[in-house]
Amino acid sequence: MTRLLFAVSALAIAASPAFARDQIRIVGSSTVYPFTTAVAEAFGKATGMKTPVVESTGTGGGFKLFCEGVGENFPDFSNASRAIKKSEFETCAKNGVTDIVEIKVGFDGLTVASAASAPDVNFTKQQIFMALAKQVPDKDGKLVDNPYKMWNEIDPSLPAQKIEVLGPPPTSGTRDSFVELVMEKGAEAFDSLKAMKKEDAKAFEGVWKSIRTDGAYVEAGENDNLIVQKLEANPNAYGIFGFSFLEENEGKIKGAKIEGVAPSFETVSDASYKVARPLFIYAKKQHVGTVPGMAEFVAEYTSGKAMGDEGYLADKGLIPLPADQAGAAADVAKNMTTLTADKVM
Amino acid sequence: MSNNALVKKRYAAERRFKAYGLAAIGVTTAFLLFLILDIAIKAMPTFFVHEATLTVNVDPALIDAANPVAGDYLGLTKKALAAQFPDVTSRGDRKALNGILSAGAADGLQQRVLADPSLIGKDVTVPVALNSGADLYLKGYATAQLSDRQKAWLDALLEKGVISKGFAWNFLLNGDSREPELAGIKGALIGSVLTIIVTLALALPLGVAAALYLEEFAPKNWLTDVIEININNLAAVPSIIFGLLGLAVFLNIFGVPRSTPLVGGLVLALLVLPTIIIASRAALKSVPPSIKEAALGVGASHQQAVFHHVLPLAIPGILTGTILGVARALGETAPLLMIGMIAFIVDVPKGFTDAATVLPVQVFLWSDLPEQAFQSRTAATIILLLLVLFAFNALAIYLRKRFERRW
């Protein structure tokens, strides 16, 4: 026993200072995770190199780790379901992570879905805002607590159903995207709120970011599979989750039209379905050469058989970039074009 | 008479109490059974898998004998499948037909050829993995992944006897994968074993030493009281805190490699240390003082009395406590989140410093993936984890019974 303990501690000491890494390490967004892992696996098989380790830490957590420094103890890639923020970019720079390559890999659609047996609906973003915001403007444009209980109170064309929407909790990146893509736009459809945006941007943000807590919106946890299961059981409810889950569970559930467009591969890809966000991977160029396989990995990711319209990532639910953007991404990957400060918002 | 009535009332109360107890046990058992049954039913599809047995011509044009690794084995396999359906000719249909194959369909063939390069140029009959959608369809589950034509092809293959059903060894022998039909728990299982070895190697000696010192040698003063209270409190600290501690200390200060069983074991050792100390102290305390006195009485020193007599007698109790503590560690996910063990790792770890994940984390990861087939893999992994935990608890009970002494 003592000997074993000794061996372990010796190992720990020996391992810490000079640990030569021959395996790519990737951190970041849980939304990008299913795609990056698929690429990692394909990369491992194709090259015979060690399969990269992909950690799901969330976009923010990923950047935190990514930007901590250059060296074997820091990851080589970070997945992100949004573009890097200025503050993150600056932290990176401060820690010596100066050469970052940003590669857009595709889109993720957000869907408002219901059980397959539910009636077809067509929501506008404004209607969704009215259904889910904590406070909505009344006839005079004054903010009041959300009074709507039924969909048809919002608009007579909507079904006479209780408003019941299952969605992710505030900690989720999907939730962030949802409020940005739907709620903000929905709020702007009101004149009074549009005016407010100009006068007091902070207060406006408070309005569209606040989701009602009176039971109409149910925080169903981070696990989208769970929401799918609940929708199957309850045809009156709607759920919010990523497009890949909709696709995988086709037949059980279906996506509602938003602004007249139903979510599908094509509509997201050609940007006619508006509730979609771009996904990125960020590479640490300074590691290229030290950690083997980085260039090959990026090449695999941007290759047609992965990212293309018929690629395996599409099978996994990633919505491919339009041809021009795909070409640009492949160029960036090939040249390892680093991100400059002026490109970061 | 009234006395008699009182007696009757008393018996009635006793019967009622018994009924409540039985009801409570019944409800608990029912819930547990329901849970396990539910998981077991969900897990069923994982344990069996459909494979097509195809005869593949290893075309030397596609497989270079000089460099067999780089050959397009998948292409060969696809060709072999196409040979089954000569009427499928259009490019789109061929693509749809290939869609029933797994991304790892050619893995078996590749292994055979790599092991025996003389096969190049010959016909080889190998099992070919189908993709998870096809497998689910053949098992009778509804799936949206397949078109009606694909379903028809599968039915045809089934009729021809090309498709057979077998035990899903893949699930036990493979590492993680993004393809559900290829994903296995071997990596997580080995990761768990390695992690627990580190945990045990660290927590057991440290815990026992601490317990021995506190119980037998430490002076009783405010300092030891404070230490004791803190150890007891530590046992109740949420496990994620240990993850944060591990991140701050082991990763950032000592630079232990991330995502490895070494750092996972270190963190879990911290987690179970209080449990082991408390259990060990209880075990040491339960050794009758008369045994120690007897040893002191024949002139053993305090240390001899403790190490020759008290500790050996406490070992069953210590082991029981340790096993229960380790079983808890085995089921932990939260602290590992912080130190990067929640990761997609394909390669089965070979040592304490290889990137690895553990069983509960595998459950956590798979449960979040969109593919239907991963849901059943999740359930199967839960079953496996439960089995391991049962085994641990059974071992604890066995040890307790085996070494239980009366004095």
Added chain:
Amino acid sequence: MPDHIMKAYDDDLAALQSMLSTMGGLAEEQLARSVEALTRRDTKLADIVIHADDRIDQMERAVEEKAILTIAKRQPMAKDLRNIMVAIRIATDLERIGDLAKNVAKRSHAISDPIPRRLTSGLQRMGQLAQAQLKRVLDSFAAADSEQAMEVWRHDEDIDALYNSIFRELLTYMMEDPRMIGACTHLLFATKNIERIGDHATNIAENIYYLVHGQPIRDERPKKDDTATTPFSPLNND
């Protein structure tokens, strides 16, 4: 002395004590009656005395049984143990006293001839003296009073002295009138018996001392009965 924790133990000891005091009373009475029977040569009274001796014998056995039972049951220690041992010994002494009294009473049958009154008066006085000693020693036992018991112990020499004088007197008498030898011999034995009763009383006194102090008397008892050692010469008699 406080009571025993176990009440029945106290009861056992009290029962012994009361049996002994009954026995003592009986012995006293026997002594008084036997002397009276002899002096008056009242054969009827003598028969009563002879008959009553069985009672004393029975009681001695009862005391012994009770004592043995108490030892077996209670495992007495120290004073309790002495108490029981002493009870057995006192019972033996009392039984002997009873026997001796019976013997004295018997002799009233043997003496058919009238004997001079002055001869019986000595016997009577000795009887009274022995009776007094016996009573005192029994009282001191009841009170566990070793001082009083020692008084008894010291006064035994009075009886011895009286016996000496009666002994000489009877001898002289027998020499003067050989016809009286038979009666006088009987009287001589009777007085000797009473003297022995006195000795038993001193035995009891010694036992009381042991009971109280836990050790035997170390001094020699004053002896005044020198009839066994003094060569007798009637010619020397003055």
Added chain:
Amino acid sequence: MNDMTPRTIFTPAPPRIIAERPAKVVAEGVNVHYGEKRAIHDLSISIPDKAVSAFIGPSGCGKSTFLRCINRMNDTIAGCRVTGRITVDGHDIHDRNLDVVQLRARVGMVFQKPNPFPKSIFENVAYGPRIHGLAKDKTDLERIVVESLKKAGLFEEVKDRMLQPGTGLSGGQQQRLCIARAIAVNPEIILMDEPCSALDPIATARIEELIHELKQNYCIVIVTHSMQQAARVSDLTAFFHLGNLIEVGDTDVMFTSPQDKKTQDYITGRFG
């Protein structure tokens, strides 16, 4: 009696046994405190060699406490403080140069409840000699074990099962095993703390017979609750009450004519 003025009464004469045998253990002015509580008041006593001395007294009177002073077993109890002088063969047992482990080898101890180690009979007896290095080799160790078991009168009963656990023996056998274990380290003094209180009368009688035999070679001190036992086995009896040594004397005298009223009351069953 005023508890603050402890005194010891000797039975009428100083104990005969002390005059006859050399004193093995002498205590002078011993006080024992448990924290604030004084458990033994200013105790002085001589314990004769090659004889059995019995300590009697009601529970909590300090007799066991004093017994445990003799091999410094009280050292293991937190908060226990012993003052005064205790000598064994004239050497102060609290002397800095005296190792307590060595002392305990010289002063063996047998406890109230038989407490054999949960090991084999052989190992139980062999343990002491082994840690003290008394045996030259394995055969020597076996000889010591057999001799000790013989001295403890247990050998005949266990010779066929030396490797079976000591805990499997009957209560009386276990206690004799403990005595054998104590003897095995070749002590000069054997302390027995109510050795028969957990045993039936037959087993008790065996132990008493054993004590009687052992006193030829050892100085034996026994604490007992059974006055009959003290009376049966001991040569010297000491009566303790409320931490005071009330009376010491030859056993013969103590149980027939104790001097102190407390002793009298205690041994006749009038308090306790």
